Amino acid sequence: MRAVQIAQHAADLTRATAFYSALLGAEPVASFDPPGLVFFDLDGQRLLLDAGAPSALHYYQVDDLDAVIERLRAAGATVESPPHVIFTHRDGSLGPAGTEEMQAFVRDTEGNIVGLIAFRLNRSQPA
Template identity: 80%
Template sequence: MRAVQIAQHAADLPRATAFYTDLLGAPPVASFDPPGLVFFDLNGLRLLLDTGAPSALHYLLVDDVAATVERLRAAGTAVESEPHVIFTHTDDRLGPAGTEEVHAFVRDSEGNLVGLIEHRPLR
């Protein structure tokens, strides 16, 4: 079994589509309006922006969490939590062994919380 789709509430689809296009660095793969659905491909996992969906908290793996936060902040995104180490991976059960897991949280254009994760090699 594997996850195939995450639904995320979007009150304003054009605004949310612009936010996620910028965040993900890629345009949506499909849009259907009506009924108000926009799909992004996250490496085989679909992110569905839906006017009727509830809010979801999802975490996205990024190459450089600090740079991503600064880019989003410069674009006017609300930063809820600055990058911080939450865990050191001594084995590979939850992430690559020998890395620190760094998290930050931002609010998307619709007010939903989005987690950003970086697996940073130990220094």
């Protein structure tokens, strides 16, 4: 089994589409208006923006968390929690072994929280 689609609340589809296009670095793959649906492709999983959907907390892995946060901040996004270490992966069960998991949280244009994740080498481990 694998997840196929995440539905996210978007009261203003134009505004939300611009935010997620900037965040994901991609334009939508489909839009239907009416009824007011916008789809993005996330490597085979769909992100659906829909006024009728509830708010969902979803996380995206990024390569450079600081750069993404600065880009979103410059575009006017609210950073709810700046990048910080939340977990050290000693084995590979939840993330790459020997890395620290960094997370940050931003608020999208519709008031939803979005999590961003990056992995970096564990600085406390000997080289």
